[in-house]
Amino acid sequence: MFHSETGVFKTSYAADMALLPLPVARWAVLGIALFFLFVVPLVFSAYLLTLVNLVLIAVVGAIGLDILTGYTGQISIGHGGFMSVGAYTAANLIVRLGVPFWLAIPAGGLMAALIGIIVGIPSLRIKGIYLAIATLASQFIIAWTINHVTWISGGIEASIQVPPPSVFGWKLQTPEQLYFFLLFFAVLAIVATLNLMRSRIGRAFIAIRDQDIAAEIIGINIFRYKLYAFAISSFYAGVTGVLYTYYLGIANYEQFGIDVSINYLAMIIIGGLGSVLGAVFGAAFITILPEATRLFLTHFGGVLFSQDTIRTLVPNLTLILFGGLIIFFLIVEPEGLNRLWRNIRNYFRLWPFSY
Amino acid sequence: MLDLPWRFIAILLANGLLVGSMYALVALGFVLIYKATDAINFAQGEFVMFAGFLAAGATHLAGFPWWISALLAVLGMVVFAFGLERVVLRPLLGRPIIAVIMATLGLGFVLRGVATLAFGGGTQTIPLPVGDEPVLLGPLILPPIQLVGAGVSLAFLCGFGWFFLKSRIGVAMRAVADSQQVAMAMGINVRRYFALAWALAGVVSALGGVLWGAMLGVDNQLALVGLKVFPVMILGGLDSILGAVVGGLIVGVVESLSAGFLDPLVGGGTKDFIPYLLMIAVLMVRPEGIFGRRRIERV
Numbered sequence: 035m036f037h038s039e040t041g042v043f044k045t046s047y048a049a050d051m052a053l054l055p056l057p058v059a060r061w062a063v064l065g066i067a068l069f070f071l072f073v074v075p076l077v078f079s080a081y082l083l084t085l086v087n088l089v090l091i092a093v094v095g096a097i098g099l100d101i102l103t104g105y106t107g108q109i110s111i112g113h114g115g116f117m118s119v120g121a122y123t124a125a126n127l128i129v130r131l132g133v134p135f136w137l138a139i140p141a142g143g144l145m146a147a148l149i150g151i152i153v154g155i156p157s158l159r160i161k162g163i164y165l166a167i168a169t170l171a172s173q174f175i176i177a178w179t180i181n182h183v184t185w186i187s188g189g190i191e192a193s194i195q196v197p198p199p200s201v202f203g204w205k206l207q208t209p210e211q212l213y214f215f216l217l218f219f220a221v222l223a224i225v226a227t228l229n230l231m232r233s234r235i236g237r238a239f240i241a242i243r244d245q246d247i248a249a250e251i252i253g254i255n256i257f258r259y260k261l262y263a264f265a266i267s268s269f270y271a272g273v274t275g276v277l278y279t280y281y282l283g284i285a286n287y288e289q290f291g292i293d294v295s296i297n298y299l300a301m302i303i304i305g306g307l308g309s310v311l312g313a314v315f316g317a318a319f320i321t322i323l324p325e326a327t328r329l330f331l332t333h334f335g336g337v338l339f340s341q342d343t344i345r346t347l348v349p350n351l352t353l354i355l356f357g358g359l360i361i362f363f364l365i366v367e368p369e370g371l372n373r374l375w376r377n378i379r380n381y382f383r384l385w386p387f388s389y
Numbered sequence: 390m391l392d393l394p395w396r397f398i399a400i401l402l403a404n405g406l407l408v409g410s411m412y413a414l415v416a417l418g419f420v421l422i423y424k425a426t427d428a429i430n431f432a433q434g435e436f437v438m439f440a441g442f443l444a445a446g447a448t449h450l451a452g453f454p455w456w457i458s459a460l461l462a463v464l465g466m467v468v469f470a471f472g473l474e475r476v477v478l479r480p481l482l483g484r485p486i487i488a489v490i491m492a493t494l495g496l497g498f499v500l501r502g503v504a505t506l507a508f509g510g511g512t513q514t515i516p517l518p519v520g521d522e523p524v525l526l527g528p529l530i531l532p533p534i535q536l537v538g539a540g541v542s543l544a545f546l547c548g549f550g551w552f553f554l555k556s557r558i559g560v561a562m563r564a565v566a567d568s569q570q571v572a573m574a575m576g577i578n579v580r581r582y583f584a585l586a587w588a589l590a591g592v593v594s595a596l597g598g599v600l601w602g603a604m605l606g607v608d609n610q611l612a613l614v615g616l617k618v619f620p621v622m623i624l625g626g627l628d629s630i631l632g633a634v635v636g637g638l639i640v641g642v643v644e645s646l647s648a649g650f651l652d653p654l655v656g657g658g659t660k661d662f663i664p665y666l667l668m669i670a671v672l673m674v675r676p677e678g679i680f681g682r683r684r685i686e687r688v
Contacts, residue, residue, distance in 0.1 A: 103487065107485075109486070109487050109490065111490075156669070156672055156673055159672075159673070159676055160672055160676045162486045163429045163486060163490070163627070164623070164672060164676055166429075166486075166487075166490055167619045167622075167623060167668070167672075168668075168669060168672050170619065171619070171620075171665035171666075171668055171669050172669075174616075174661065174662050174665050175662055175665055175666065175669075178658060178659075178661065178662040181658070182655060182658065296494055296498075299491060299494070300491070300495070303487075303491050307487075346505075346506075346510065347506070349502075350501075350502040350503075350505045350506045351502065351506075352502075353498045353499070353501055353502030354498070354499050354502035354503060354506075356495070356498050357494075357495035357496060357497065357498030357499035357500075357502070358495070358499055359495075360491055360492065360494070360495030360498075361477055361492050361495045361496065361499075364481060364484075364488050364491060364492050364495075365477070365480045365481065365492075368484070368488065
């Protein structure tokens with residue numbers, strides 16, 4: 035059970051590729067599962083659960099973006115656009131046809147994947163900064179289209195009210211009810227991505243990121259795999275959009291602006307590019323940061339500032355912290371929170387007799 | 390002869406050209422940095438906004454006349470850009486492109502927060518000594534601030550063109566842009582020219598901030614000018630000053646025409662996205678832009 039190792043003793047490929055290579059990891063995963071299944075819903079207040087729900091939604095989106103940017107090396111500043119595609123597709127299906135959630139969520143994802151493929155087509159010819167700008171452009175074009183085509187946006191203020199999802203006749207409305215719903219999708223995204231990345235497709239993604247020309251020479255069809263990456267990534271983004279729409283009870287394109295795209299990029303940068311765990315850390319960090327700043331200042335800021343100052347201080351200080359942390363992590367710890375976690379873990383892995 | 394509203398078109402064209410030359414000025418800051426350092430400044434719009442705030446702040450808080458405020462904005466931006474290059478950009482040399490993109494995006498957030506905290510959230514004015522009376526030029530009605538803006542922009546674009554073609558420093562900067570290693574071998578201090586490129590971009594942003602700020606008013610929205618820079622750059626070519634000018638004029642005219650003719654048809658807002666459509670078309674056909682240099686990649 036809890037024993038330390040003295041080296042790497044893997045004798046088969048299966049052992050090398052196992053999702054949970056150490057016995058300790060199995061216990062840890064079990065512990066985390068028990069924590070999220072029982073402790074969180076029973077102990078956390080409604081306010082905390084709302085925050086956890088937002089983190090769970092962000093986890094899906096951040097992992098999706100990480101597949102494209104972290105694993106395949108294609109920068110996208112347009113993920114907010116893909117999310118809005120998913121959100122509006124699902125909202126229209128739900129409101130017009132009364133589609134249940136288990137159809138609406140994949141439908142939103144598939145539509146976003148389709149748009150993602152279209153946006154990804156230029157990636158054959160352009161890369162790096164050009165691709166970043168092209169995806170930025172797609173964000174504007176998608177937002178404009180949704181806002182101006184009333185058939186999609188539902189007319190007034192481009193927002194569509196959506197009824198809560200119902201599972202076996204249960205309406206999921208309170209944070210507690212939504213929590214399990216969202217937890218399911220977050221866990222699904224984590225496990226699916228971990229498995230995807232040890233498959234042929236995942237390894238092709240990584241080869242393209244590391245050196246695309248060399249990847250082409252060893253027989254990877256770059257164009258096809260880049261489009262796969264765009265499709266899978268924007269599928270996740272679309273699902274995120276649907277989940278967020280369910281969470282808010284309304285689909286609105288203003289919830290998926292350029293700031294959201296940048297937020298998700300910040301999540302995977304701060305979490306650590308090219309790692310699922312990093313995306314989870316980053317999603318939690320970036321989602322909690324504004325709330326933490328607000329709570330800290332409203333509770334302790336009174337010593338230095340008046341309440342009026344604090345009200346203007348909070349949003350601006352959040353911006354400064356947010357931007358500053360991105361720069362800080364880029365310069366000081368480019369591999370992000372995931373690297374910090376691995377350093378800690380490796381230290382204790384052989385503790386107390388490290389060699 | 391087609392029965393088109395010629396006077397309307399002429400006004401739209403003139404307007405587009407004037408605004409376009411001001412876009413070119415903002416884009417110039419972007420080109421300078423990309424040319425010399427291969428870095429992409431996604432915070433160009435925030436640079437412009439911050440410079441606008443500096444100028445407006447100097448006028449309103451300290452009560453300086455407009456030309457001292459403008460000078461202060463230029464100086465402030467030069468110092469800021471120098472520091473930025475040293476603290477943020479230099480450690481990121483040689484890192485993947487997403488690092489620089491994210492660093493400048495993060496910088497944009499910081500600048501927005503700092504500007505609002507330091508100068509307040511309201512819209513401020515930069516009182517340039519330019520009248521409000523529209524200038525009548527034949528059939529055209531032109532706002533004077535746009536004329537001044539376009540004039541200053543074109544003067545500076547010509548100035549920078551001369552600087553890069555003829556002056557010793559400009560030639561050295563082109564050498565650095567061409568190949569950093571060869572430039573180093575020829576005894577050029579590459580790092581110094583990186584810093585210089587950022588400082589020049591600071592100057593250009595300050596000018597852009599004063600002109601755009603005088604035209605639109607200074608607040609957080611001013612940073613949105615930076616978003617217009619991307620179509621301009623891609624059209625003209627990321628590493629060409631002439632490209633910035635031509636791209637700026639094209640985007641200005643296209644925007645103005647689409648606002649005049651398409652907006653009534655589809656209900657507004659085409660101005661914000663037609664340039665991007667045009668840009669995507671260019672990316673598909675000729676990614677390096679009109680005047681850009683094609684890059685050949687080797688393993």
